[in-house]
Amino acid sequence: MADPVADTAPAPAPVSPRAARPGPRLSAAVRENIAGWLFVAPVVVILGLFLLLPILMAMWVSLTDWNGQGSPFRSGVPFVGLDNYTRLFTEDGLARQDFMTSVRNNFYYVVIVVPAQTVLALGLAVIVNSRMLKGKTFFRAAFFFPSVTSSVAISVVFLFIFANSGAVTGLLKLFGIDGPQWFSDSRGVLHLLLGGLGLVDPADPPAALTGGGPFGLSWWEWLSGPSVAMCTIIMLVVWTTSGTFMLMFLAALQDIPVTLEEAGMLDGAGRWQRFRHITLPLLKPTLFLVLTLGLIATWQVFDQVYVMSKGNPAKTTLTPAFLSYQTAFGSFEYGSGTAISFVLFAIIVVLALLQRWIMRDRDPARRTRRS
Amino acid sequence: MKNRTVRTAVLGAACAVLLSSAACGSGFDDDKAAAPAQQSGGPADLQILIGSSGDAETTAVKDAAAAWAKKSGSTATVTPAQDLAQQLGQAFAGDNPPDVFYVDASRFADYASVGALEPYAGKLSGASDFYPSLRTTFTYDGTFYCAPKDFSxxxxxxxxxxxxxxxxxxxxxxxxxxxxxxxxxxxxxxxxxxxxxxxxxxxxxxxxxxxxxxxxxxxxxxxxxxxxxxxxxxxxxxxxxxxxxxxxxxxxxxxxxxxxxxxxxxxxxxxxxxxxxxxxxxxxxxxxxxxxxxxxxxxxxxxxFTNCWGISSKSKYKQQAIDFVEAMTTVDQQMAFARAFGVMPSRQSAKDVYTKEFPADGPFVNGADYAQGPVxxxxxxxxxxxxxxxxxxxxxxxxxxxxxxxxxxxxxxxx
Known part of the structure; x- marks a missing residue:
C-alpha cells in the first residue's frame, strides 16, 4: 500500500483496477462495443423484464393446472405437461369444441377482412393520390378518421347502427328488404348461400356433411362461413383499419417517381396497364407489410368481440383471443387459457412465414432482363 | 479478444435481466402468506370489494360500512368493482385479495374448491335463520361457507x-x-x-x-x-x-x-x-x-339468484371480517338494504317485515320456498x-x- 504516488497526489480515490490500467489493452473497437452494449442495456433490460420474462412465465403456466390462487411458481402447483395443449386438439370435449369453433370463426374473419381491407385501402390511396382530386386533405382526413377513433367507441356506435330498429335495417327497409336481426343471427352466411342456391337445405343438412369431420366439428359446421353477427364485426373492422393502411399505401405511392409513369405513357400503356405493371410491382414491399400487419391483427381480434358480442350469438363470434381471456379469467383455467394463446401465436407465426414464402421474389432473372 | 468482450457484455446483460427478475420473483415467495398472522382483536383495516348493481347499492353499503367502522373503531374501505369476477381472479392470483367481497352464487363453487374462501358461516349467530335453499347454494362439500347477502x-x-x-x-x-x-x-x-x-x-x-x-x-x-x-x-x-x-x-x-x-x-x-x-x-x-x-x-x-359475503382465507383480519358480515346481515341492516336498492332479505325472520313493507313483492318472496339456486x-x-x-x-x-x-x-x- 505504500505507493509513492499517494504522497504527492491529494487523497486518491480507490479506483477500480481496470480504469487505473493504461488504455492500450482495450482496442477502440472493443470499447465501442462496450459502449454500444451499455447504451442498449436499458432496452434489453426493459424488454427482458416486461416482454421476454412474462412470456416465459406464461409458458410455464400453460404447462400447469394453476387455479389462480397465489403464485404459479409454488411447489404445490400441479404440473400437467402438454395436457392443456392436447386437450385442444385430441380430446373429444368442450375445450376442443370451443377452441375449434373459435378457430373456424377467426379463419373466416381473416379470409374476408384481410383482402377486403387491403383492396379498400389501396383503392382509397389511389383516389387520394390522384392528381385530379380536389380537396385531397379533406378526403385523406375523412378516410383516416375511423382509424384514430377508439375501437370501443366505434364498436358501440356500430351496435346502434346495426340494432334491429337501427339505421342499416331502416335503410334496407327503404328498398323493401327485411334485414336480419344482426346481433342475434347466428346463421352462417355460407349456409345461407348454399340454401339460397338450393344446393342444400340448411334446416336439414345432408348426412354426409353432418356425420363427421376433423377436430370434433362436423364438416357442415366447418363450412358455415361467418355468421351474420360476425359480418357486422367484419364490416366494422374493414372500415376502421383501411384508413391506416391507406396511409401506408399513400406514402409508397408518393415515392413512385412520376417519370416511370410518364415512360409507361410514352410506351403507349393504358391506365390499367400502368397500374398493373408499374404501380403494383413497386408497391410490393408495402403490400407485404400491409398484408402481414393485417394478418397478425385480424388473428388477434379481441376488443370488438368483447364490446359487441362476447362470443354470442351461439359462439359464432368467439375468437381464440377472446376464448383465451374467457377461459382464464372466467373459468379460472389459466393453463388452458395460456395454452390457447400460445397456439394462436404459433398460428400467426406459421401463417406469416407462409405468406412471406408465397410473396418471395420468384424469378429475379426475368426481372433483370426486362429492366 | 473482441469475441470475449462481446460475450462478457451479453453475459452482463443476461445477469441484469436475471437479477431484476429475481428481485421481482421475491414477490412470489409466498410461503409466509399461506398462514397470515391473525389479528383477532382490535381495530382492523378491512378492504371490501363489491359487485354493485348501481349507485344506490354502493352508497348504501358504504354507509353501512362506515357505521360499522365507527362503532368498532376500525376502518372499512368499500370499492365497487368494474368486473368483479375478473378483479377477484387477479387479486387471488396476485395473493392480495380483499378481506370481504361479494361472491356470486354461480361462481361460489369455483372459489370454494380452490380454497379461496374462509368457511365462517356456521359461526354466525342465527346461521340457521337463512333460507334453506340459500344455505344449500353456499354449501360446498357439506360445509356452509358464507352468509347469503340477499336474494332474488x-x-x-x-x-x-x-x-x-x-x-x-x-x-x-x-x-x-x-x-x-x-x-x-x-x-x-x-x-x-x-x-x-x-x-x-x-x-x-x-x-x-x-x-x-x-x-x-x-x-x-x-x-x-x-x-x-x-x-x-x-x-x-x-x-x-x-x-x-x-x-x-x-x-x-x-x-x-x-x-x-x-x-x-x-x-x-x-x-x-x-x-x-x-x-x-x-x-x-x-x-x-x-x-x-x-x-x-x-x-x-x-x-x-344470490350473492354471499365472502371472506378471504388469506385475510389478516378474519375475526373482524366476520364481525362486519354479522353487522351486514342483521334483519335491520337487510331491511335498510332492501329499501335502498330493492333486494330481498336472506333471513327468514325478516320475511314478515319485508312483506308488510313491500306487499307487491309477495310473488318474489314466495318463490324462496320452491326456488332452485344456480348449479x-x-x-x-x-x-x-x-x-x-x-x-x-x-x-x-x-x-x-x-x-x-x-x-x-x-x-x-x-x-
Missing part, C-alpha cells in the same frame, strides 16, 4: 295495459303451462309479442325446475341434464319460440327482458325483483303487476355457457341433442 327470484311480470287490451282480466293470469300458451295466443292475435324471455339458463332454467328436472343432482356431484323432465321443459319452451309466443330480448331490440317489457314490446316477461328498480328509473309510466311463475307438470318452480359445482362455467349457446339456437335445433351434449360436458367437468 324470478316471477312473471305482466304489462297491465297490454293485458287489458287483449281482453284479459285478472282471472286470466296463467298458473299452468297450458294457460300460459292460451293467453299468449290471445296476446299474439292482438299483434303483441306475448313473452320476452332472456336466452339463458338463468331464465329458461325455471321451466326445467317446473318440469321436475335440473342440470345437476342436488349435491352437485352428478349430471342429470339428459332426463325426460328436462326434455319436456325444453320442448315446451321450443314450442313457444317456434310460434313466436315467446321471443328473446335481442330479437326485440333490447338488452334484457326488462327493457323489452318496459318499451312495451312484450306483454309479459320473466325477470327477478331487480326489474322494479329498472322500470321505476327507465320506464316510470309502465303499469305492471307481478305474479308467481306458472306451474309445470311437477308443480311450481323458479330460480334464485353448485366447480368448473361448470364453460359447460353452462355452452348450454346458453344451445338455448339461443333452441328454436331451430333438437332439444334432445342439446341435453345429451350438456350431459356429456357436465360429466366431464364433474370428473
Amino acid at each position: 327470484t324470478l316471477a312473471l311480470v305482466i304489462n297491465d295495459d297490454l293485458w287489458a287490451k287483449a281482453g284479459l282480466g285478472e282471472g286470466d293470469v296463467p298458473t299452468t303451462w297450458d294457460q300460459l300458451t292460451a293467453v299468449s295466443e290471445k296476446l299474439k292475435a292482438e299483434g303483441v309479442t306475448p313473452l320476452a324471455i332472456a336466452d339463458t339458463r338463468d331464465r329458461v332454467g325455471a321451466f326445467l325446475v317446473q318440469a321436475g328436472g335440473w342440470i345437476t343432482s342436488p349435491d352437485g356431484k352428478q349430471a342429470t341434464a339428459d332426463s325426460p323432465e328436462n326434455l319436456k321443459a325444453l320442448q315446451y319452451v321450443q314450442s313457444l319460440l317456434k310460434e313466436k309466443l315467446a321471443q328473446f330480448p335481442s330479437q326485440l331490440d333490447a338488452g334484457w327482458g326488462g327493457e323489452a317489457f318496459g318499451k312495451g314490446k312484450a306483454a309479459m316477461t320473466v325477470e327477478g325483483n331487480w326489474i322494479k328498480g329498472a322500470l321505476k328509473a327507465d320506464f316510470p309510466d309502465v303499469k305492471y303487476s307481478v305474479h308467481e311463475l306458472p306451474a309445470g307438470p311437477k308443480g311450481k318452480g323458479t330460480l334464485s 353448485n359445482a366447480a368448473k361448470m362455467d364453460s359447460v353452462l355457457a355452452d348450454l346458453d349457446t344451445g338455448i339461443q339456437k333452441l328454436a331451430s335445433s333438437d332439444p334432445k341433442a342439446l341435453l345429451e351434449r350438456v350431459q356429456k360436458n357436465t360429466q366431464a367437468a364433474l370428473g
Whole structure:
C-alpha cells in the first residue's frame, strides 16, 4: 500500500483496477462495443423484464393446472405437461369444441377482412393520390378518421347502427328488404348461400356433411362461413383499419417517381396497364407489410368481440383471443387459457412465414432482363 | 479478444435481466402468506370489494360500512368493482385479495374448491335463520361457507295495459303451462309479442325446475341434464319460440327482458325483483303487476339468484371480517338494504317485515320456498355457457341433442 504516488497526489480515490490500467489493452473497437452494449442495456433490460420474462412465465403456466390462487411458481402447483395443449386438439370435449369453433370463426374473419381491407385501402390511396382530386386533405382526413377513433367507441356506435330498429335495417327497409336481426343471427352466411342456391337445405343438412369431420366439428359446421353477427364485426373492422393502411399505401405511392409513369405513357400503356405493371410491382414491399400487419391483427381480434358480442350469438363470434381471456379469467383455467394463446401465436407465426414464402421474389432473372 | 468482450457484455446483460427478475420473483415467495398472522382483536383495516348493481347499492353499503367502522373503531374501505369476477381472479392470483367481497352464487363453487374462501358461516349467530335453499347454494362439500347477502327470484311480470287490451282480466293470469300458451295466443292475435324471455339458463332454467328436472343432482356431484323432465321443459319452451309466443330480448331490440317489457314490446316477461328498480328509473309510466311463475307438470318452480359475503382465507383480519358480515346481515341492516336498492332479505325472520313493507313483492318472496339456486359445482362455467349457446339456437335445433351434449360436458367437468 505504500505507493509513492499517494504522497504527492491529494487523497486518491480507490479506483477500480481496470480504469487505473493504461488504455492500450482495450482496442477502440472493443470499447465501442462496450459502449454500444451499455447504451442498449436499458432496452434489453426493459424488454427482458416486461416482454421476454412474462412470456416465459406464461409458458410455464400453460404447462400447469394453476387455479389462480397465489403464485404459479409454488411447489404445490400441479404440473400437467402438454395436457392443456392436447386437450385442444385430441380430446373429444368442450375445450376442443370451443377452441375449434373459435378457430373456424377467426379463419373466416381473416379470409374476408384481410383482402377486403387491403383492396379498400389501396383503392382509397389511389383516389387520394390522384392528381385530379380536389380537396385531397379533406378526403385523406375523412378516410383516416375511423382509424384514430377508439375501437370501443366505434364498436358501440356500430351496435346502434346495426340494432334491429337501427339505421342499416331502416335503410334496407327503404328498398323493401327485411334485414336480419344482426346481433342475434347466428346463421352462417355460407349456409345461407348454399340454401339460397338450393344446393342444400340448411334446416336439414345432408348426412354426409353432418356425420363427421376433423377436430370434433362436423364438416357442415366447418363450412358455415361467418355468421351474420360476425359480418357486422367484419364490416366494422374493414372500415376502421383501411384508413391506416391507406396511409401506408399513400406514402409508397408518393415515392413512385412520376417519370416511370410518364415512360409507361410514352410506351403507349393504358391506365390499367400502368397500374398493373408499374404501380403494383413497386408497391410490393408495402403490400407485404400491409398484408402481414393485417394478418397478425385480424388473428388477434379481441376488443370488438368483447364490446359487441362476447362470443354470442351461439359462439359464432368467439375468437381464440377472446376464448383465451374467457377461459382464464372466467373459468379460472389459466393453463388452458395460456395454452390457447400460445397456439394462436404459433398460428400467426406459421401463417406469416407462409405468406412471406408465397410473396418471395420468384424469378429475379426475368426481372433483370426486362429492366 | 473482441469475441470475449462481446460475450462478457451479453453475459452482463443476461445477469441484469436475471437479477431484476429475481428481485421481482421475491414477490412470489409466498410461503409466509399461506398462514397470515391473525389479528383477532382490535381495530382492523378491512378492504371490501363489491359487485354493485348501481349507485344506490354502493352508497348504501358504504354507509353501512362506515357505521360499522365507527362503532368498532376500525376502518372499512368499500370499492365497487368494474368486473368483479375478473378483479377477484387477479387479486387471488396476485395473493392480495380483499378481506370481504361479494361472491356470486354461480361462481361460489369455483372459489370454494380452490380454497379461496374462509368457511365462517356456521359461526354466525342465527346461521340457521337463512333460507334453506340459500344455505344449500353456499354449501360446498357439506360445509356452509358464507352468509347469503340477499336474494332474488324470478316471477312473471305482466304489462297491465297490454293485458287489458287483449281482453284479459285478472282471472286470466296463467298458473299452468297450458294457460300460459292460451293467453299468449290471445296476446299474439292482438299483434303483441306475448313473452320476452332472456336466452339463458338463468331464465329458461325455471321451466326445467317446473318440469321436475335440473342440470345437476342436488349435491352437485352428478349430471342429470339428459332426463325426460328436462326434455319436456325444453320442448315446451321450443314450442313457444317456434310460434313466436315467446321471443328473446335481442330479437326485440333490447338488452334484457326488462327493457323489452318496459318499451312495451312484450306483454309479459320473466325477470327477478331487480326489474322494479329498472322500470321505476327507465320506464316510470309502465303499469305492471307481478305474479308467481306458472306451474309445470311437477308443480311450481323458479330460480334464485344470490350473492354471499365472502371472506378471504388469506385475510389478516378474519375475526373482524366476520364481525362486519354479522353487522351486514342483521334483519335491520337487510331491511335498510332492501329499501335502498330493492333486494330481498336472506333471513327468514325478516320475511314478515319485508312483506308488510313491500306487499307487491309477495310473488318474489314466495318463490324462496320452491326456488332452485344456480348449479353448485366447480368448473361448470364453460359447460353452462355452452348450454346458453344451445338455448339461443333452441328454436331451430333438437332439444334432445342439446341435453345429451350438456350431459356429456357436465360429466366431464364433474370428473
